[in-house]
Amino acid sequence: MSAPAHKPPLSEVIAPGHTLTSVSEKITKIVLTRATPRGWYIGFGIAFLLVMVLLVSITKLLVSGIGVWGVNVPVGWGLAIINFVWWIGIGHAGTLISAILLLFRQQWRTSINRFAEAMTLFAVACAGIFPLLHVGRPWLAYWLVPYPNTMSLWPQFRSPLLWDVFAVSTYATVSALFWYVGLIPDLAALRDRAKSKPWKILYGIGAMGWRGAARHWERYETAYLLLAGLATPLVISVHTVVSLDFAVSVIPGWHATIFPPYFVAGAIYSGFAMVLTLAIPLRKIYGLQDFITLHHLQNMAKIVLATGMIVVYGYTMEAFFAWYSANPYEQAMLANRAFGYYGWTYWCLLGCNALTPQFLWFKKVRSNVVALFVIALIVNVGMWLERFVIVVTSLSHDYLPSSWDTYTPTKWDWGLYVGTFGLFLALLFLFIRFLPMISIFEMRTLVPSGVAEAAEKDEEHA
Template identity: 55%
Template structure:
């Protein structure tokens, strides 16, 4: 059997059930470099007065919530952390829960941009830019909470190893300090990764700019990028290295977050599966948030042919897989709590499921483990309403997971005399809502003014992006050229 044209099995959009055929990543027969550029650039090039009304409404709401968050933070700083519900024995209440929640959401971006890049999951090109932006904004939200949790925010620099008037250094044996390093490294590397990926697209915007303000603004941030192949060569290598660095980083960040809990001796926190379990949970919640954001975005901004149903299908499957991993961790924890024979540990887990906070536990289990199982059905993966609802319940479930971990263990420790019950105050609740204002303000600005889709990367997965075999046989011996498109699609 001989197949003469390797691209034959790459581009024929015949029946999607045929495993020998890879569906095109960008839908629509007539897609080419120009149309992809237009589709993405036109969003940012829309004149201000013609901005989508839905965008304006969302933005207005987000900015008001952001303002509320600012006022609440002011209230917190001028009054003290007593405005929160954190009190003996639950000194870690909503702020830490919100912190872990947001950091977790921030994991999908780097996962999509780095791990899926390394594993050649080329479908990522449609969604990676937005997911990376989401990562950065989520990390900003996450950083806010420990930042204000320290009480005296004006000495927050004590968190870093800077010489200070007390001649003291931070304690590097504390996992909370590891967290400072992990989260700030993660924020930095994500920002570098996001910005570096955006440079060529900003150059595209610069070259399409119709007025000087845009030309100068995009021009400065695109650093004078010309699309030189010699630049691309170094650029691609740097991108690959950043991806290779970000992959262990993404594992390390939520592992370090889990160390905050797991190095302690508190029952329910001190268990060795925490690092991979937290990482799986983070990816789980991150993908849920990507879906929550991308489904409306593709609808409103006409990106349905770039962020296709196939993207959503794949992400649903990842959601289900990571949900199962989280479920695996829940069950192993329960089994070993009994198997280990430590009575405090067994009590902690029985208490989670049937104690004071049983409702939180069962919300967590149903949202994280049970509900995502609907994605076994291909039909339901294709129903955007179902996907939207499941992605939102997943986010709810993952928030409750952190709540269950932080609060049930703290309120039921070794000594019954120190048991308590945690109740959030109005500041706790409104601050959490306000953090969504911060997140969406940033995200909406991104959607409106920056390249939402990695234009250059999407172009590389178009069939036209590849030279044809018969034209340049000499390159084959060197082994350097022209992969069949299909090999670049999925691996």
């Protein structure tokens, strides 16, 4: 994390004039001294109400059973699985920013990695709810874990669904570890700045007595890099395993070797769109334009464009394989996807995911914050539709006409989905209120004067 030899001009990743002191003060103040903006209360209030919707939807489901959802034979994987894949995908951008961009020494990641990691954690929490409830009897979900039991049974290790259990729980654990390790020095900074005793104690517990010893930093940095190196293949494996849930089956439209890379690209695509969706209002409300500069937004827009093109390649190849395979079922799947009962979702998806990002080729659009925000929202919708097309269209229309049927989500399906937005936003609001949303110690490494001139800058500032 110390300055690498080749780096972009720092003025692009942090506004000029900042020092060790000003960086630390500006970020800690948001948590410790600044009055909570009224918008925070309004936003948290709305999120809290949506959490209530989530709790009611879960209660209804547990009391009445899975029949309150629209799922039935043949579409057994309705909204629950769509939302699971969608949320997991969103989480992946956080890991990408925190781990992969760290390994590639992209310094611009520094100001966005903390809340992108928080986003990962909360998105995984939302994602986890769906398969847990989708098993039907969530109180028996522990059967998925290999534990010594009197039935003398093992879970099915040869099934992608069980791989998913291991992949997602490992991902959740490693994301939480990565996030917490990143927070330790900042919690120490908050502990040292907090005015009130209870907060000092709380932040102190979190900081675990961190005192910035050189010996500690040495191991800390090694640990941080190792975690990044471990998280990078992990994040790719998670969405690969998610895609194998589909690809290992024999349903037309699922049984395709392109699924793993195409899912991973889609995940990164939707995740970066979500980071943009969150970063644009946050930097405005909290006045963080110095730290999250236009340069950051433009870089993210470029990644959205690049991954969007990979996703479009995926759509094209799916269509090409269906035609080239000369397999009547695959060809029927393609025709049904485009012109069948759910045809409109496919065209909406292409509009959102293939057409909309093309505007990002223009620098004018990439520099327009409002346009970026709108495009990011449309991409999020598009990626949700993609999972809808994959899950519902294929299941509703497979081999035998006798087993074709449609699927319509009920209000409880939607309630659960909307409710997870509440959970996600409520956690995010609490996070930006009580923890530093930008990594303070990593921002210190960006102070242009670096090591040698920090003192003079300090004196100027003082």
